[in-house]
Amino acid sequence: xxxxxxxxxxxxxxxxxxxxxxxxxxxxxxxxxxxxxxxxxxxxxxxxxxxxxxxxxxxxxxxxxxxxxxxxxxxxxxxxxxxxxxxxxxxxxxxxxxxxxxxxxxxxxxxxxxxxxxxxxxxxxxxxxxxxxxxxxxxxxxxxxxxxxxxxxxxxxxxxxxxxxxxxxxxxxxxxxxxxxxxxxxxxxxxxxxxxxxxxxxxxxxxxxxxxxxxxxxxxxxxxxxxxxxxxxxxxxxxxxxxxxxxxxxxxxxxxxxxxxxxxxxxxxxxxxxxxxxxxxxxxxxxxxxxxxxxxxxxxxxxxxxxxxxxxxxxxxxxxxxxxxxxxxxx
Amino acid sequence: xxxxxxxxxxxxxxxxxxxxxxxxxxxxxxxxxxxxxxxxxxxxxxxxxxxxxxxxxxxxxxxxxxxxxxxxxxxxxxxxxxxxxxxxxxxxxxxxxxxxxxxxxxxxxxxxxxxxxxxxxxxxxxxxxxxxxxxxxxxxxxxxxxxxxxxxxxxxxxxxxxxxxxxxxxxxxxxxxxxxxxxxxxxxxxxxxxxxxxxxxxxxxxxxxxxxxxxxxxxxxxxxxxxxxxxxxxxxxxxxxxxxxxxxxxxxxxxxxxxxxxxxxxxxxxxxxxxxxxxxxxxxxxxxxxxxxxxxxxxxxxxxxxxxxxxxxxxxxxxxxxxxxxxxxxx
DNA sequence: GTGAAAGCGCTAACAA
DNA sequence: TTGTTAGCGCTTTCAC
Numbered sequence: 053x054x055x056x057x058x059x060x061x062x063x064x065x066x067x068x069x070x071x072x073x074x075x076x077x078x079x080x081x082x083x084x085x086x087x088x089x090x091x092x093x094x095x096x097x098x099x100x101x102x103x104x105x106x107x108x109x110x111x112x113x114x115x116x117x118x119x120x121x122x123x124x125x126x127x128x129x130x131x132x133x134x135x136x137x138x139x140x141x142x143x144x145x146x147x148x149x150x151x152x153x154x155x156x157x158x159x160x161x162x163x164x165x166x167x168x169x170x171x172x173x174x175x176x177x178x179x180x181x182x183x184x185x186x187x188x189x190x191x192x193x194x195x196x197x198x199x200x201x202x203x204x205x206x207x208x209x210x211x212x213x214x215x216x217x218x219x220x221x222x223x224x225x226x227x228x229x230x231x232x233x234x235x236x237x238x239x240x241x242x243x244x245x246x247x248x249x250x251x252x253x254x255x256x257x258x259x260x261x262x263x264x265x266x267x268x269x270x271x272x273x274x275x276x277x278x279x280x281x282x283x284x285x286x287x288x289x290x291x292x293x294x295x296x297x298x299x300x301x302x303x304x305x306x307x308x309x310x311x312x313x314x315x316x317x318x319x320x321x322x323x324x325x326x327x328x329x330x331x332x333x334x335x336x337x338x339x340x341x342x343x344x345x346x347x348x349x350x351x352x353x354x355x356x357x358x359x360x361x362x363x364x365x366x367x368x369x370x371x372x373x374x375x376x377x378x379x380x381x382x383x
Numbered sequence: 384x385x386x387x388x389x390x391x392x393x394x395x396x397x398x399x400x401x402x403x404x405x406x407x408x409x410x411x412x413x414x415x416x417x418x419x420x421x422x423x424x425x426x427x428x429x430x431x432x433x434x435x436x437x438x439x440x441x442x443x444x445x446x447x448x449x450x451x452x453x454x455x456x457x458x459x460x461x462x463x464x465x466x467x468x469x470x471x472x473x474x475x476x477x478x479x480x481x482x483x484x485x486x487x488x489x490x491x492x493x494x495x496x497x498x499x500x501x502x503x504x505x506x507x508x509x510x511x512x513x514x515x516x517x518x519x520x521x522x523x524x525x526x527x528x529x530x531x532x533x534x535x536x537x538x539x540x541x542x543x544x545x546x547x548x549x550x551x552x553x554x555x556x557x558x559x560x561x562x563x564x565x566x567x568x569x570x571x572x573x574x575x576x577x578x579x580x581x582x583x584x585x586x587x588x589x590x591x592x593x594x595x596x597x598x599x600x601x602x603x604x605x606x607x608x609x610x611x612x613x614x615x616x617x618x619x620x621x622x623x624x625x626x627x628x629x630x631x632x633x634x635x636x637x638x639x640x641x642x643x644x645x646x647x648x649x650x651x652x653x654x655x656x657x658x659x660x661x662x663x664x665x666x667x668x669x670x671x672x673x674x675x676x677x678x679x680x681x682x683x684x685x686x687x688x689x690x691x692x693x694x695x696x697x698x699x700x701x702x703x704x705x706x707x708x709x710x711x712x713x714x
Numbered sequence: 715g716t717g718a719a720a721g722c723g724c725t726a727a728c729a730a
Numbered sequence: 731t732t733g734t735t736a737g738c739g740c741t742t743t744c745a746c
Contacts, residue, residue, distance in 0.1 A: 053519055055739060066717045071741055078742095081715060096518060101497040102442065103739035105433035106722050121458045121465075121477075130452055134479060143493055146452075146477045148465060162474055166432040187427060188384055272658060301658050308662070327603060327632050328659045331639070386723060397733045402725055409726095412731065434723035437738050 054095035062091035074099065105167065112142045114354060115163040117173040118195075119151040123270075124297065125324050125343050126174070129195060132347020133172055140355055142169065151176045157184075164188055170354040172347075175199055177238055191357035193350045197240045205353040206367045207346050211241050211323075212248035214339045214372035215293060218321045219252025221337075222291045225380050227319040231264035231289030233278055233299060242267065245295045245323065264289050268299065275302030283310055283318070291319030291380070297326055300336065314379040321380050323372075334378025341372045385426040393422035405430065436498065443473045445685060446494040448504040449526075450482040454601075455628065456655050456674050457505070460526060463678020464503055471686055473500065482507045488515075495519055501685040503678075506530055508569050522688035524681045528571045536684040537698045538677050542572050542654075543579035545670045545703035546624060549652045550583025552668075553622045556711050558650040562595035562620030564609050564630060573598065576626045576654065595620050599630065606633030614641055614649070622650030622711070628657055631667065645710040652711050654703075665709025672703045 060067045065084055073080045073088040080088075091097075105111045116133050118126040134144045145168065147159040153176050160181045163171050170191040173182060175198075182199045185192050192204035199206065215232075222230050232249040235242030246265065253260050266282050268274030275294070279302060282289060294300045300322035307318060314320045315334045325340035349368055391398045396415055404411045404419040411419075422428075436442045447464050449457040461477055468475050476499070480487040484507050491512045494502050501522040504513060506529075513530045516523045523535035530537065546563075553561050563580040566573030577596065584591050597613050599605030606625070610633060613620060625631045631653035638649060645651045646665045656671035680699055 056741095057739080067740080068717060068719095068742080069715085072716090075741085079715075084716085096515070098492065098495045098519070100437070100739050102433045102436035103722090104741075106431070106437050106724085106738090107740045107742085109722065111433065121452065121461055122455065124453065124455075127452045127458060131479075143476065143478075143497075145474065147474075148462075161429065164429045166474075184427070188429070298658070301662065304662050326659070327629070328657070328663075331632065331635050332659075332662055333664045387725095388723080398724080399726085399734080400732060403732090406725085410731075415732085431723050434738090435725075437722090437740085438724045438726085440738065 053100075054092075054097040055100070056097075058095055059088065059091045059097050062095065063087040109167075111167050111169055113145060113166065113168045114142050114351070115145045115147060115159070115166075115168045115171045115173075117147045117149055117156060117159050117163075117171065119149050119174060119176060121146060121148055124326060125341065128343035129174075129347035129350075132344040132349075133351045134347075136348045136351035136355070142355070149176050153177060153181065157181045160185060164190065169358045172350050172354055173199075177236070191354055193354045193357070195346055195350045203365070205350075205357070205365050207350045207353070208367065208369050209241075209341050209346065210369050210371050211244035212251065214323075214341075214374070215245040215248025216251040216255070217248075217374055218293050218339050219249050220256055221374055221376065222293065222319050222321060222380055223252070223256040223258065225291075225319060226382055227291035227380075228258065229264065229287070229289045230258065230291045230293065230319075231266075231282055232293045232295075233266050233268065233275060233282065233303065234295040235270045235299075236267060239270075242270075242295055245293075249293050263287070268302075270296050270298060272298045272302035272305070275299035276306045277302075279303040279306040280310075283307070283312065289318070292321075294320065294322040297322060297324035297338075300324075304332070304336075315381050315383075319380045319382070321374070325375060330377065332379070334381070337377045337380035338375050339372045340375050342370045345370055384431075385423075385428040386431070387428075389426055390419065390422045390428050393426060394418040440498075442498050442500055444476060444497065444499045445473050445682070446476045446478060446490065446497075446499045446502045446504075448478045448480050448487060448490050448494075448502065450480050450505060450507060452477060452479055455657060456672065459674035460505075460678035460681075463675040463680075464682045465678075467679045467682035467686070473686070480507050484508060484512065488512045491516060495521065500689045503681050503685055504530075508567070522685055524685045524688070526677055526681045534696070536681075536688070536696050538681045538684070539698065539700050540572075540672050540677065541700050541702050542575035543582065545654075545672075545705070546576040546579025547582040547586070548579075548705055549624050549670050550580050551587055552705055552707065553624065553650050553652060553711055554583070554587040554589065556622075556650060557713055558622035558711075559589065560595065560618070560620045561589065561622045561624065561650075562597075562613055563624045563626075564597050564599065564606060564613065564634065565626040566601045566630075567598060570601075573601075573626055576624070580624050594618070599633075601627050601629060603629045603633035603636070606630035607637045608633075610634040610637035611641075614638070614643065620649070623652075625651065625653040628653060628655035628669075631655075635663070635667075646712050646714075650711045650713070652705070656706060661708065663710070665712070668708045668711035669706050670703045671706050673701045676701055 073085040149156040194206040266278035268278040329336040404416040478490040525537040597609035599609040660667040
């Protein structure tokens with residue numbers, strides 16, 4: 053592949069001039085610049101990225117470490133990140149941690165090796181993997197979940213408030229034994245949603261009971277089992293707050309198996325909106341999260357850190373909103 | 384950040400020995416190796432990726448250029464790619480072309496600059512952007528769609544066969560005016576599915592009619608409009624073959640608006656399975672595509688090209704299978 | 715405005 | 731087995 057000196061030779065100038073002409077840094081004689089451009093074009097020249105990165109001691113690459121590309125919530129985040137990054141001339145490397153701390157560490161190592169300019173991460177469970185990034189002066193932004201310590205900017209959704217609101221909504225719709233199915237203990241979003249549910253119960257004058265609460269992975273399969281145990285007990289709940297979209301699928305599957313209809317038999321509200329939510333009968337009431345905005349806000353914060361902003365780490369809290377549909381209405 | 388010579392100094396050896404000890408290439412005295420490892424650990428040393436890549440003239444990175452991370456079909460592909468790549472020690476950079484040739488070119492340029500080891504691409508419309516890759520000796524594998532010319536290995540699904548099968552299935556279920564809603568003209572998958580639909584009609588002894596066919600983007604919004612025009616004409620179809628998942632959402636939305644029930648009023652089969660397909664009433668009959676397998680097969684092919692396999696480009700055709708559910712049954 | 719030359723951090727001959 | 735050294739391709743002083 054053609055190098056900068058091939059271009060220089062062909063244009064009859066020095067490599068320095070080629071570099072200057074191609075990067076538009078310093079001013080170059082228009083005629084020479086034209087010759088350089090022509091030569092580069094004829095040779096199909098592409099600057100060697102690794103060489104440039106080595107010399108410049110920086111790369112225009114961000115790493116985005118999420119738990120699962122197949123989760124629409126995270127793909128929406130990644131869109132937000134990518135749009136902002138792309139706009140600023142940065143590329144984004146997407147990494148799936150599968151919520152496993154080991155895999156997360158591995159990707160953090162890769163990010164460090166490749167000297168990415170910054171990292172956006174939705175940390176898996178007990179993750180101190182961000183510390184090593186900070187130790188090497190790589191800016192980090194946490195998305196959706198908090199980092200241990202306050203090592204970088206954080207962008208969160210106010211899950212607790214949203215869960216409280218959803219619970220009150222169910223109460224207002226006439227449900228009285230409201231249950232909750234949330235994610236694994238120790239995962240911030242799961243715990244916050246449960247806490248908000250408790251807030252809502254208290255405010256509605258309902259008493260919490262562990263028999264109305266279950267935890268499972270943020271996946272359909274686990275949620276289905278949990279829903280069975282919840283719904284087949286002696287005094288089952290008459291409504292359910294479900295902590296994510298995939299879990300909602302498991303819950304609805306189980307309800308179908310048990311012959312229970314959403315809304316009429318069991319009120320249902322789930323986190324995360326989805327294009328198919330309106331196709332269900334009845335349509336699914338959801339808590340819509342601003343996933344795209346989380347991504348774009350996080351990317352913006354990261355870019356400004358990369359740009360040299362050394363002020364105190366910030367926490368941005370975005371709010372989710374309830375979208376009422378038939379699954380939370382008895383009528 | 385610590386460099387290889389920091390490690391060398393600390394361990395009291397040369398940089399060459401550090402390199403050898405860390406890469407396990409040549410054999411190093413165990414005692415020295417231990418000293419090197421210790422020194423590297425103490426300094427938190429991470430090899431400088433760009434420097435290594437520059438020196439080695441190669442990177443362990445693949446680029447995957449798809450049209451949309453938010454499309455579950457492509458995320459499944461990306462999982463397949465990533466699992467295989469990761470296993471082999473490669474990283475994957477995901478790029479969204481949004482099916483725009485310009486954006487696709489841009490990413491191809493980036494891939495070239497960064498000297499990625501190879502590229503997997505699901506080419507947008509009329510894409511010659513792969514040619515430039517071949518011109519620079521970067522291996523390319525086409526996924527889901529064919530490349531102009533035969534520039535690299537190709538992994539496809541037999542869409543035509545699958546569409547034919549789906550059409551015959553609808554006929555067997557008693558539908559007689561079967562319509563088809565496919566993607567943009569010029570997109571291989573869209574055209575193949577339409578062709579397969581024609582095959583099926585012919586085989587079932589039904590006559591094709593342009594009044595039963597529509598095209599739109601592979602998105603819900605366009606499909607919804609197309610469905611309206613299809614279903615509100617004088618002699619509307621009594622069944623519909625829909626060319627992808629997102630479009631199916633648009634179609635089902637329109638059917639709901641028109642008060643049409645899937646199965647009983649209009650038989651529906653859509654490409655791409657989805658976890659929510661079984662939650663619909665009636666559940667959606669789909670053509671399930673082996674997306675994960677496409678990704679993993681493509682990655683395997685690419686890796687073997689990177690490894691120096693210069694044999695003739697191959698075409699791998701995977702088959703999709705029909706999953707019959709209630710939306711294609713009158714009962 | 716332009717060129718010569720140094721050097722980013724690493725690996726791979728080549729010597730010892 | 732180990733060290734010395736050259737050089738990957740680029741950008742950036744520093745002279746001119």
